[in-house]
Amino acid sequence: WYAATHMLMNRVIARSTTYRLWAFGAVALGLFTTVQDQAGLGIALPQMASHFGTDLPTVQWVLLGYVLAISVVLMPMGRLSDIIGRKRIYLGGALVFAVGAALAGVSSTLVPVILFKGLQGVGNGMMSANSMAIIVAIFPGKERGLGMGLMSAVVGLGSLAGPVVGGFLVTLLGWRAVFF
Numbered sequence: 001w002y003a004a005t006h007m008l009m010n011r012v013i014a015r016s017t018t019y020r021l022w023a024f025g026a027v028a029l030g031l032f033t034t035v036q037d038q039a040g041l042g043i044a045l046p047q048m049a050s051h052f053g054t055d056l057p058t059v060q061w062v063l064l065g066y067v068l069a070i071s072v073v074l075m076p077m078g079r080l081s082d083i084i085g086r087k088r089i090y091l092g093g094a095l096v097f098a099v100g101a102a103l104a105g106v107s108s109t110l111v112p113v114i115l116f117k118g119l120q121g122v123g124n125g126m127m128s129a130n131s132m133a134i135i136v137a138i139f140p141g142k143e144r145g146l147g148m149g150l151m152s153a154v155v156g157l158g159s160l161a162g163p164v165v166g167g168f169l170v171t172l173l174g175w176r177a178v179f180f
Contacts, residue, residue, distance in 0.1 A: 023138045024147065030094055031131045031151060032158040034124045037101070037178075038066065039162020041117075044175040051175060052110045062104075065114045069121025070128065077129040086130040086137070093126025105179030117179075 041063050049059040081089040100120030107113045132151060139147035169177035 040166025097123030
């Protein structure tokens, strides 16, 4: 009975235009942020290498750790969201993403930056594993292509904005600004 009621309520809510817009906006903002973050980090690497007194290949582990963490958790988080709910995993991922970014931004040595950026990657993976699934759930059959197309546009905009925003932040505020 609980499962049937829950499914019925999700369908009623999913048909609400206001709910769909809010849900789309939340997922789009999260997806834009994660894509922009990943695309903009590369701009800060030379300044980070200078700050930590190391070479660029060593500092690249910040980005590599981030991407590896995303890759490792993507499929398990997708499955876990099937079990306990997409919204829980997505919101938990947003929290982990924010905490990882803040901790990486205040770290005083390179190793914690790499580790906390990896934690941020875990949050990104949690969010990315559920972004399209949430969009598919909130857009009915005839509008599903529109929802997925809009999300693809958000990914494209995040990819374009990342280097621009990253360059602006690094130039004006330093490398730590890309984490905040």
